Amino acid sequence: MSLETDNRMNDPDRIYRLLIDAHRGLTDEQSAVLNTRLVLILSNQIADEAVISEAIALARADMGKSDGNSK
Numbered sequence: 001m002s003l004e005t006d007n008r009m010n011d012p013d014r015i016y017r018l019l020i021d022a023h024r025g026l027t028d029e030q031s032a033v034l035n036t037r038l039v040l041i042l043s044n045q046i047a048d049e050a051v052i053s054e055a056i057a058l059a060r061a062d063m064g065k066s067d068g069n070s071k
Contacts, residue, residue, distance in 0.1 A: 001048050001050070001051055002050075002051065002054065003051050003054040003055055003058065005058070022034060022038075
């Protein structure tokens with residue numbers, strides 16, 4: 001199985017809103033814990049180390065580009 005990068009969501013804006021709303025009212029620490037738990041839950045759903053590794057690399061590839069810093 002390889003990482004699917006094409007949009008497969010019926011309503012990506014709705015999913016984005018769900019993610020944003022999940023953090024509403026949380027402290028920064030609680031928000032970080034929520035993100036960690038969500039990543040672990042979704043990783044368990046994927047259950048493919050190669051796909052998860054590819055997703056991590058893809059997510060890290062753009063770090064710092066939006067603010068003009070390259071890392």
